[in-house]
Amino acid sequence: MRIHVVRSGGIAGLRSEHDLDTEQLPGADRERLADLVRSAAFFGLAPDRSSRLPDMILYRVRIEDHGRAHEVLFDDACDEPSLLELVERVAELAKAMPH
Amino acid sequence: MRPNAGTPPRPALAAIVPPHVFAHMANLSDARWPGLASRGRESLVLSDEVRAGRCALLGVTPIRAEGSGAPKRTVHDAGNGFTLPGRAVRGEGDPPSGDVSVDEAYDALGATHRYFLEVHGRDSIDGRGLPLVATVHYRRAFNNAFWNGHQMVFGDGDGEIFGRFTRSLDIIGHELAHGVTQYEAGLLYFGQSGALNEHMSDVFGALVQQHTLRQTAKKANWLIGAGLWAEGIKGIALRSMKAPGTAYDDPRIGKDPQPAHMKDYVDTLDDNGGVHINSGIPNHAFYLAAVGFGGRAWVKAGKVWYHALTEVLRSTSNFRAAARATLEAAGREFGLDGARIVSDAWRKVGVEAKTTAGRGKRAKRARTAARRARQLADPRGAERRHRRAS
Numbered sequence: 001m002r003i004h005v006v007r008s009g010g011i012a013g014l015r016s017e018h019d020l021d022t023e024q025l026p027g028a029d030r031e032r033l034a035d036l037v038r039s040a041a042f043f044g045l046a047p048d049r050s051s052r053l054p055d056m057i058l059y060r061v062r063i064e065d066h067g068r069a070h071e072v073l074f075d076d077a078c079d080e081p082s083l084l085e086l087v088e089r090v091a092e093l094a095k096a097m098p099h
Numbered sequence: 100m101r102p103n104a105g106t107p108p109r110p111a112l113a114a115i116v117p118p119h120v121f122a123h124m125a126n127l128s129d130a131r132w133p134g135l136a137s138r139g140r141e142s143l144v145l146s147d148e149v150r151a152g153r154c155a156l157l158g159v160t161p162i163r164a165e166g167s168g169a170p171k172r173t174v175h176d177a178g179n180g181f182t183l184p185g186r187a188v189r190g191e192g193d194p195p196s197g198d199v200s201v202d203e204a205y206d207a208l209g210a211t212h213r214y215f216l217e218v219h220g221r222d223s224i225d226g227r228g229l230p231l232v233a234t235v236h237y238r239r240a241f242n243n244a245f246w247n248g249h250q251m252v253f254g255d256g257d258g259e260i261f262g263r264f265t266r267s268l269d270i271i272g273h274e275l276a277h278g279v280t281q282y283e284a285g286l287l288y289f290g291q292s293g294a295l296n297e298h299m300s301d302v303f304g305a306l307v308q309q310h311t312l313r314q315t316a317k318k319a320n321w322l323i324g325a326g327l328w329a330e331g332i333k334g335i336a337l338r339s340m341k342a343p344g345t346a347y348d349d350p351r352i353g354k355d356p357q358p359a360h361m362k363d364y365v366d367t368l369d370d371n372g373g374v375h376i377n378s379g380i381p382n383h384a385f386y387l388a389a390v391g392f393g394g395r396a397w398v399k400a401g402k403v404w405y406h407a408l409t410e411v412l413r414s415t416s417n418f419r420a421a422a423r424a425t426l427e428a429a430g431r432e433f434g435l436d437g438a439r440i441v442s443d444a445w446r447k448v449g450v451e452a453k454t455t456a457g458r459g460k461r462a463k464r465a466r467t468a469a470r471r472a473r474q475l476a477d478p479r480g481a482e483r484r485h486r487r488a489s
Contacts, residue, residue, distance in 0.1 A: 006369060010243040011270065012261075012324070012337045013375025014352055050371070052288040054277040054296060055245035058370060077247060081181075 001065040009058040018094035040082035043070045051077035059087045170212040171230040174201045177237040184234045200235040200265045207271035214307045218397050224278035246277035267324050272307030273300040284412035291417040293374035298381040306397045316389040316396040340386040343379030359383040361449030380448050387444035403428045422452040
């Protein structure tokens with residue numbers, strides 16, 4: 001599974017991007033990410049779940065898995081904790097990966 | 100202030116001594132007037148009781164005391180969790196808690212409330228004394244501060260990129276101003292209207308800071324979020340209204356992307372259409388207008404922008420509409436010289452308040468608006484209109 005996250009907005013308006021191939025991860029991390037994607041029912045989510053509230057950090061997440069691809073926009077006001085954990089974990093894991 | 104659909108009409112408070120006088124008395128600690136503070140506190144309680152009693156007699160639901168002028172602050176602690184608002188740790192009039200984030204938030208909410216009341220006669224976010232609610236220590240190492248439609252929320256920062264967000268008075272003013280915009284123009288948070296929403300928060304955040312420090316436009320630093328970057332980050336602030344695009348440049352966070360002119364406007368889908376990026380354009384126009392007027396920025400430029408926000412702009416307004424609204428307000432308040440200062444400021448950032456280009460209904464409407472702006476800017480035009488009307 002490939003996960004691409006673009007983070008933008010927040011009061012500072014900073015932008016960052018992370019790309020992760022879960023096949024490169026240790027089993028436990030790979031499983032946890034797969035669980036989060038399943039638990040959020042990611043491939044069935046509406047493409048735009050952003051709240052348009054001021055200064056929220058905005059996430060654009062694209063996931064490709066077994067020939068399927070889906071992109072979802074959401075922010076910190078999101079009521080789906082799996083999505084917020086997903087972007088936090090992707091950022092941590094992508095930073096820890098060798099470049 | 101414009102009336103909000105769905106909200107009750109502003110109730111009149113029938114009292115000879117306004118409650119904010121009692122509130123001021125209640126806070127006095129001057130040895131020359133012993134007993135005044137306690138009498139103020141008693142009167143406040145009494146006036147609340149009278150208000151409640153009056154409602155009971157009339158058989159109506161008690162209304163919130165309006166126009167009392169006293170802030171009603173509560174600062175909560177989220178304990179690094181996700182739940183809002185969290186545990187209340189400092190209420191109005193409580194002594195300092197000893198937690199630096201709590202006390203900074205409390206003081207800054209007070210300074211922001213004082214600015215809006217003293218300068219614009221506005222009592223709190225909604226103009227009707229809405230309690231001010233803030234939460235600190237939200238999530239763990241959270242790199243953000245935001246207004247969620249009901250309250251302000253501040254993270255501690257991760258210590259690598261950001262320090263705690265309550266350090267900056269203008270950032271707290273910025274968040275509270277998002278609340279004011281929500282109750283007034285309701286600028287949609289996307290594209291140009293979203294950049295104007297951000298711009299208004301930067302303007303009033305900066306003015307809260309300048310008002311608290313009693314600075315002139317010339318002396319002020321015009322920085323938003325100075326001191327928020329963690330040690331080692333190459334940057335002086337999140338944004339600069341004086342020189343957009345120069346606030347930071349560091350390999351860990353990139354370079355400040357704010358333009359100062361329409362020719363550099365950034366088209367993007369990120370950041371809700373670049374709301375924190377393109378706000379640099381109107382921000383710089385405000386700076387130029389404030390310096391053009393001279394003196395203290397809140398006296399003239401602040402008054403003009405506040406009028407635009409509360410009386411003219413609508414949810415889908417764009418930069419040109421903001422230029423037109425501020426030009427009209429400047430003309431009305433400060434005559435031709437005022438209109439010229441504001442017009443020059445917008446022209447320097449590439450936004451024309453008037454247009455003569457194009458055909459069709461839109462261009463005709465724009466030409467009519469520009470003509471009206473010029474007429475309003477001309478005091479002789481106002482006299483002529485007055486004569487015609489009478």
